[in-house]
Amino acid sequence: MNIILANPRGFCAGVKRAILMVENALKIYKKTIYVQHELVHNQYVIEKLRQKGVVFVENIADIPNNSIVVFSAHGVSKKIKKKAIKKKLTILNATCPLVTKVHLEVSKSSKKNIETILIGHKGHPEVIGTIGQYDNKKEKIHLIESIEDVNKLSIKIDKKLKFFTQTTLSIKKTQSIILALKKKFLNISGPKKEDICYATTNRQNAIIKLSKITDIILVIGSKNSSNSNRLAELGKETGVFTKQIESFSDIRNEWFKNKKNIGITAGASAPDILVKQVIKYLKTLGFNNPPKEILGDKEKTIFKIPKNLIYVKKLEK
Ligand code: 0CN
Ligand code: SF4
Numbered sequence: 188m189n190i191i192l193a194n195p196r197g198f199c200a201g202v203k204r205a206i207l208m209v210e211n212a213l214k215i216y217k218k219t220i221y222v223q224h225e226l227v228h229n230q231y232v233i234e235k236l237r238q239k240g241v242v243f244v245e246n247i248a249d250i251p252n253n254s255i256v257v258f259s260a261h262g263v264s265k266k267i268k269k270k271a272i273k274k275k276l277t278i279l280n281a282t283c284p285l286v287t288k289v290h291l292e293v294s295k296s297s298k299k300n301i302e303t304i305l306i307g308h309k310g311h312p313e314v315i316g317t318i319g320q321y322d323n324k325k326e327k328i329h330l331i332e333s334i335e336d337v338n339k340l341s342i343k344i345d346k347k348l349k350f351f352t353q354t355t356l357s358i359k360k361t362q363s364i365i366l367a368l369k370k371k372f373l374n375i376s377g378p379k380k381e382d383i384c385y386a387t388t389n390r391q392n393a394i395i396k397l398s399k400i401t402d403i404i405l406v407i408g409s410k411n412s413s414n415s416n417r418l419a420e421l422g423k424e425t426g427v428f429t430k431q432i433e434s435f436s437d438i439r440n441e442w443f444k445n446k447k448n449i450g451i452t453a454g455a456s457a458p459d460i461l462v463k464q465v466i467k468y469l470k471t472l473g474f475n476n477p478p479k480e481i482l483g484d485k486e487k488t489i490f491k492i493p494k495n496l497i498y499v500k501k502l503e504k
Pocket of ligand 1: 201202226227228229260261283286313354355411412413414415454455456
């Protein structure tokens with residue numbers, strides 16, 4: 188009975204940066220740190236930060252004036268930023284630089300009066316933030332989620348259009364939506380591939396590899412984590428029995444009946460400790476062989492934190 192780990196899995200550079208920013212802010216400011224929305228979509232991470240005194244709010248109005256606010260890794264709309272400035276909040280922006288890149292492009296599109304299409308999931312905070320970069324009064328930004336939505340768009344086929352995407356979508360589905368857009372509209376352009384980030388891409392490729400040598404896959408990731416949900420979806424699509432779990436305590440022993448090779452992966456916001464806990468639990472079920480890891484691309488991306496949040500521990504005299 189074997190345990191095989193996907194590679195890469197777990198924390199991406201954007202998540203690491205966001206968490207480090209909040210942890211350093213706690214040490215530097217020694218005041219309550221408010222975070223707009225969940226910093227990253229993982230219950231374990233959020234709970235740990237809460238225990239350190241971080242306060243998570245959905246609404247800027249719930250933060251006292253002159254406090255410190257961190258914008259989550261998923262980014263915020265221009266309106267939210269304006270509200271924070273109006274309340275004289277000190278803004279620490281933990282938006283992933285790859286989300287910010289999309290924000291800047293959408294904002295440019297808005298300034299140039301170009302009708303714009305965003306491929307993404309309705310209601311997701313990243314999508315709300317990205318749509319919120321488009322503040323053109325004459326033109327529109329449309330959110331679409333599927334090929335059916337492309338068919339429903341009533342825009343002149345030769346109108347100049349731009350498209351962008353959420354960063355944590357399914358590669359395969361997004362490519363098919365882009366193809367449908369390009370087929371329907373003659374004058375549409377967008378990013379070279381799509382805006383799906385390196386971490387999402389690599390984790391999706393890794394789960395496909397994992398599915399070829401396993402008969403059950405556990406995806407560690409919270410229910411509201413888009414990139415984790417896409418991994419679980421993809422695992423199921425490969426035909427391998429796949430379960431998405433928050434932690435080892437969600438595991439049901441009956442899942443492993445007649446299963447020899449268990450694959451484990453983790454979404455970009457799921458910490459390594461959750462993987463370790465799952466492995467420890469599986470050992471109690473008889474999966475005693477040391478876990479193996481599939482070969483995969485090394486991720487070298489690192490995102491620096493802002494200079495004012497670099498924390499250097501003073502040496503004791
Ligand atoms: O799980 P996350 O916090 O966010 P989504 O996958 O739901 O977008 O992972 C970090 C990704 C970002 C931005
Ligand atoms: Fe950035 Fe991608 Fe990580 Fe989201 S999943 S924080 S876009 S690197």
